[in-house]
Amino acid sequence: MRDNAILVVVARFTIPLIMLFALYVQFHGEYSPGGGFQAGVMFGAAWILFVLVYGLETGLRIIPERLIYTLACLGVLLYCFIGLLGVLLGGRYLDFYPLLPGKHAGQQAGIILVEFGVGVTVASVVMLIFLYFSRRRSQVEEAGLDVEWPGEEE
């Protein structure tokens, strides 16, 4: 799709905006609607739009596949680690009050960090699923199998 000038120009304009909005939704989630899940999905969607316009190879050059797996696991681990940090600092599991001194600071820091973990996981899993489905077709063709089944013509 690289030769479609309109698509490329529009995508070039919108991808940074989508990513910026995803970051806004991520880190402004406790004031306005949003949070980790939505932000992660938006970030993944921006990457998918990039892949649709520039091709999978270019997309993987920016965020390598290995990094996507790592991030997917790190997000969940960050969540669990924040929970354990509460235990280490003398509270219960996923208790945010001991994280920082002050009445609200600990809760807010905990919420932001935990939502960040969720966002990272969601974004990388969305990318991962799209990556596998879109790569499958070329793999099937490489293996010499017919993608189109008989009876396709109407």
Add this chain to the structure above:
Amino acid sequence: MVAVAVVRQRDLFAAAMLFAIYSLLSAGLFAVLDAGDVALTEAAVGAGISTILVLAVLALTHRRERHRRGHDLPALAIVLVTGAGLVYASLDLPAFGDPDNPVHQHVAPYYIEQTYSDMGVPNLVAAVLASYRSIDTMGEAIVILTAGIIVFALLAAPPVRRQRRNRTGERGASDGEEESG
């Protein structure tokens, strides 16, 4: 109306697009009901990502649904019985929007009154999700990771050449005649 169009549609590509429209309409409905978080989720996940994933899957299969002759009567009976049961159960539900509903009596007032003084976060939904119910949210994050791992397990290995070709070859030979008729 859009839902009926989705069910009637034989062209799967058009059905995917109609699903996206359906999700967008529900997102608008949620926005009208002042549920900003749900509307955002529905627009991003329902209309955006799931449509793209369905399209990615469509690239691997047929564009059109295979035509079946006749109706599946047991399936129709199951759907009718389940639907009738659900409608019957919905008669017992409390009236929509009634402030005396059990939903509004249990923990909701506590969240609404205490969230700001507990943690100084204006968005109730974020507070409930990430702090009051943070173990649930951790479970959800783990579920998403599991989904990613399972897609990895199913699709990461390249397809095996010999087995698949035999199977599709046989199926193509037997099915081709029926479908063209």
